[in-house]
Amino acid sequence: MSAILALLATGLRLAMPILIAALGETFAESAGVLNIGLEGMLTLGAFAGYVVAEHTHSVVVALLAAIPTGLLGAELLGWFVIRARASQLVVGVLFNALATGVAAYLYRLDCPPGVTLATLTLPKTDALGLTLPFYALLLLVPLAEIALRRSRVGLNLRAAGEAPQAAATAGLDVERLRMWGLRLSCLAGALGGAYLVVCQIGLFRESVVAGQGFAALAMVIFGRWRPIAVAACAVLFGCLDALQFVIQLDAARMPPQLFLALPYLVSALAISGLFGRARQPAALGVPWRREQRD
Amino acid sequence: MPVYALDHVSKTFGEVVALDDVSLEVRPGEIHVLLGENGAGKSSLMQVLYGLYRPDAGCVRIDSVAHAFESSADAQACGIGMVHQEFMLVPTLSVIENILLGRDEGRGPFRQFPDWSAARRRIEALGAAHGLRLDCAARIETLPIGVRQRVEIMKLLYGKADLLILDEPTAVLAPDEIAGLFALLRQLRDAGHAVLLVTHKLAEIMQLADRVSVMRRGRIIETRARGTYDLGALSRLMMGDAPALPIRSRIAPAAERLLVRGLRLPGNRIGVTFSVRAGEIFGIAGVDGNGQTELADAIAGLMPASCDALVLDGHSIAGLSVAHRRAAGVAYVPADRGHVGSIGAATLEETAELGRRARGFLLWPDALRARARAILEAGHVVPADPALRTASLSGGNRQKLIVAREVSGRPTVLIAVYPTRGVDVAAAAAIWSEIDALRLEGAAVVLISSDLDEIFDRADQIAVLSAGRLTPAVARDEADLGELAHAMAGVHGNAA
Numbered sequence: 001m002s003a004i005l006a007l008l009a010t011g012l013r014l015a016m017p018i019l020i021a022a023l024g025e026t027f028a029e030s031a032g033v034l035n036i037g038l039e040g041m042l043t044l045g046a047f048a049g050y051v052v053a054e055h056t057h058s059v060v061v062a063l064l065a066a067i068p069t070g071l072l073g074a075e076l077l078g079w080f081v082i083r084a085r086a087s088q089l090v091v092g093v094l095f096n097a098l099a100t101g102v103a104a105y106l107y108r109l110d111c112p113p114g115v116t117l118a119t120l121t122l123p124k125t126d127a128l129g130l131t132l133p134f135y136a137l138l139l140l141v142p143l144a145e146i147a148l149r150r151s152r153v154g155l156n157l158r159a160a161g162e163a164p165q166a167a168a169t170a171g172l173d174v175e176r177l178r179m180w181g182l183r184l185s186c187l188a189g190a191l192g193g194a195y196l197v198v199c200q201i202g203l204f205r206e207s208v209v210a211g212q213g214f215a216a217l218a219m220v221i222f223g224r225w226r227p228i229a230v231a232a233c234a235v236l237f238g239c240l241d242a243l244q245f246v247i248q249l250d251a252a253r254m255p256p257q258l259f260l261a262l263p264y265l266v267s268a269l270a271i272s273g274l275f276g277r278a279r280q281p282a283a284l285g286v287p288w289r290r291e292q293r294d
Numbered sequence: 295m296p297v298y299a300l301d302h303v304s305k306t307f308g309e310v311v312a313l314d315d316v317s318l319e320v321r322p323g324e325i326h327v328l329l330g331e332n333g334a335g336k337s338s339l340m341q342v343l344y345g346l347y348r349p350d351a352g353c354v355r356i357d358s359v360a361h362a363f364e365s366s367a368d369a370q371a372c373g374i375g376m377v378h379q380e381f382m383l384v385p386t387l388s389v390i391e392n393i394l395l396g397r398d399e400g401r402g403p404f405r406q407f408p409d410w411s412a413a414r415r416r417i418e419a420l421g422a423a424h425g426l427r428l429d430c431a432a433r434i435e436t437l438p439i440g441v442r443q444r445v446e447i448m449k450l451l452y453g454k455a456d457l458l459i460l461d462e463p464t465a466v467l468a469p470d471e472i473a474g475l476f477a478l479l480r481q482l483r484d485a486g487h488a489v490l491l492v493t494h495k496l497a498e499i500m501q502l503a504d505r506v507s508v509m510r511r512g513r514i515i516e517t518r519a520r521g522t523y524d525l526g527a528l529s530r531l532m533m534g535d536a537p538a539l540p541i542r543s544r545i546a547p548a549a550e551r552l553l554v555r556g557l558r559l560p561g562n563r564i565g566v567t568f569s570v571r572a573g574e575i576f577g578i579a580g581v582d583g584n585g586q587t588e589l590a591d592a593i594a595g596l597m598p599a600s601c602d603a604l605v606l607d608g609h610s611i612a613g614l615s616v617a618h619r620r621a622a623g624v625a626y627v628p629a630d631r632g633h634v635g636s637i638g639a640a641t642l643e644e645t646a647e648l649g650r651r652a653r654g655f656l657l658w659p660d661a662l663r664a665r666a667r668a669i670l671e672a673g674h675v676v677p678a679d680p681a682l683r684t685a686s687l688s689g690g691n692r693q694k695l696i697v698a699r700e701v702s703g704r705p706t707v708l709i710a711v712y713p714t715r716g717v718d719v720a721a722a723a724a725i726w727s728e729i730d731a732l733r734l735e736g737a738a739v740v741l742i743s744s745d746l747d748e749i750f751d752r753a754d755q756i757a758v759l760s761a762g763r764l765t766p767a768v769a770r771d772e773a774d775l776g777e778l779a780h781a782m783a784g785v786h787g788n789a790a
């Protein structure tokens with residue numbers, strides 16, 4: 001197996017949590033909701049996955065634990081940013097802090113510190129080192145593309161994010177559409193977190209997510225709100241991440257922090273606007289109110 | 295087809311009583327015109343009927359069955375369709391996507407996937423039958439306002455509405471487009487549809503209305519059938535004894551103030567050239583979408599454009615920023631009052647202050663409020679409360695505020711695009727007396743409009759802008775209305 005292929009396979013593997021989270025976030029943002037709380041959702045999903053895996057020893061059940069976690073998080077966030085029309089930015093940042101705190105607290109209550117998921121039978125890997133859950137989740141990419149860009153709900157979601165007033169005038173329920181976008185984002189975030197812990201690293205710390213939720217937010221911009229492009233950007237991010245492992249091993253004298261920062265540097269550059277600028281959904285982050293003119 | 299009625303409807307926004315116990319009935323096979331001054335409550339009433347506003351009291355009755363609409367989806371399900379005063383299209387979506395938006399047809403899992411090609415065929419068939427040419431794949435944001443209007447009307451036809459509500463549909467249309475729209479409305483009426491048309495333009499009513507209802511300050515004060523009214527009676531009902539348009543006093547033309555030479559609009563190598571003297575109104579007629587906005591934006595400095603010369607009072611302003619041009623005396627009333635001319639979320643006093651050049655870092659609340667009050671009063675803006683949100687104003691009042699603000703800086707050059715769009719007769723008179731006063735002080739005015747009557751009435755020199763080119767200017771006394779209309783129609787509807 002050539003080095004390139006190995007790099008690509010590792011990249012794909014590393015990309016998966018970000019990829020899923022970014023796909024979900026694409027739906028939320030298309031509907032006009034900027035879910036800054038994505039990072040926190042990953043953390044909560046990671047924790048839920050860890051706890052459930054520890055008790056059930058089942059990968060599938062552990063991944064499924066992401067569903068109630070994500071829905072719960074979405075209800076909380078949605079109450080603030082959609083019902084109460086609070087600032088999506090402020091609520092998201094607070095939610096991240098809250099999620100880290102809650103996960104850390106519950107972890108200390110419930111689990112002996114530093115124990116890895118040794119008892120878990122990790123899914124079998126193929127020649128590329130990839131697992132069945134990986135391939136199953138990869139199927140979400142074309143599904144997301146079709147749902148957002150080709151289906152009626154996708155059209156409705158995009159209308160709610162571009163021109164909520166026009167969407168409401170066309171008879172759509174803007175708040176419901178936005179709530180569904182947010183739910184998808186939170187579900188995907190929690191799933192990404194659970195996947196990270198259960199299928200990749202096998203242990204939990206409150207810092208285990210380490211900015212991957214923010215990276216996912218960047219990937220959505222980088223991929224210009226198109227699911228396939230967003231997924232491709234996430235894979236690129238994963239490959240850079242894999243590359244830094246390789247380079248770090250080879251060039252031991254360089255400061256390792258530099259390589260750790262590499263994927264983040266590249267994504268910061270990618271969304272800086274230096275390489276063309278795409279327009280974000282016009283009403284992204286703007287609360288919408290019935291009967292209010294704008 | 296059913297009879298639609300509003301039954302004792304009331305609606306307030308904070309302190310403002312928009313609708314006060316209003317009842318109205320529209321029958322199948324009639325064109326019912328709703329007439330009223332700016333802020334009378336016409337749009338609000340239509341939004342109630344269309345399910346967008348929930349009334350505080352009263353209800354919608356369809357064949358005397360009471361309905362409480364939760365959203366416009368409910369209204370659509372009852373056969374109601376509406377063209378809004380401020381267009382309700384999603385700019386980044388295509389024409390066909392906008393038409394299908396919110397329309398649930400089909401069943402089962404395939405409901406999620408609209409049959410685009412069938413929809414396209416239907417749109418094309420409807421377009422052919424009613425003379426509405428549309429390119430289904432075009433994105434809305436690339437289309438001029440006149441074509442967007444056609445998309446809105448196509449939405450109505452596509453939805454097979456029994457009741458068609460049109461809120462000031464003619465405000466941005468050229469004469470022959472208006473004639474086309476009216477023919478279409480008559481055709482629909484004769485097919486048994488009910489049509490509810492909101493307008494300020496009295497002349498249109500005489501041509502079209504079977505019945506007229508007049509609104510004033512949130513109430514319907516009278517409904518009359520065709521033949522029982524004349525223009526004078528209607529206008530007195532609408533706003534008491536209205537002031538007529540101010541008579542244009544002539545002053546001797548003075549020195550050249552503004553010179554535009556070789557200004558190239560997008561897609562045109564031949565530039566636009568004209569000059570305006572002090573005390574003169576230079577009218578640029580044309581169908582919207584032929585370069586009007588670009589020309590105005592280029593002079594105001596909002597859009598970079600290459601030109602051979604752009605001279606104000608002997609000094610070139612070509613290289614200056616918007617702020618410096620304003621400081622040099624350029625004022626601008628843009629076509630898009632919602633997004634370019636004002637900020638919806640700002641208060642009236644903030645909107646009145648926008649773009650004012652002043653020294654000092656702080657905004658002093660008392661001075662700010664005093665200046666705002668002066669501008670609101672000069673522009674006859676109602677309600678004149680400086681603390682209101684700008685977005686809560688009715689369309690016409692927002693326009694009045696923008697004109698009053700621009701004029702208040704006593705500019706030497708005023709560029710006015712559709713300055714009386716959606717404004718009632720009294721307000722149009724007020725706006726024109728403000729602009730006229732400015733002209734008499736020696737300002738040069740560039741008037742850009744698709745309303746040929748207005749141009750003919752107000753301008754000293756007239757030229758026609760068509761497909762990005764300007765015809766040579768003629769003095770008003772030598773201009774021929776027919777010829778101008780012909781020149782306007784020359785390259786008409788370039789985007790469809």
Ligand SMILES: Nc1ncnc2c1ncn2[C@@H]1O[C@H](COP(=O)(O)OP(=O)(O)OP(=O)(O)O)[C@@H](O)[C@H]1O
Nearest residue numbers: 307312332333334335336337338686687688689690
């Ligand atoms: N969503 C809203 N929020 C606050 N005030 C509103 C709102 N909608 C309407 N109003 C107020 O209600 C009154 C009636 O407004 P409306 O838009 O119905 O007038 P209109 O007759 O359509 O006027 P125009 O001819 O200028 O369009 C105005 O004073 C307006 O400020």
Ligand SMILES: [Mg+2]
Nearest residue numbers: 336337379689
């Ligand atoms: Mg109105």
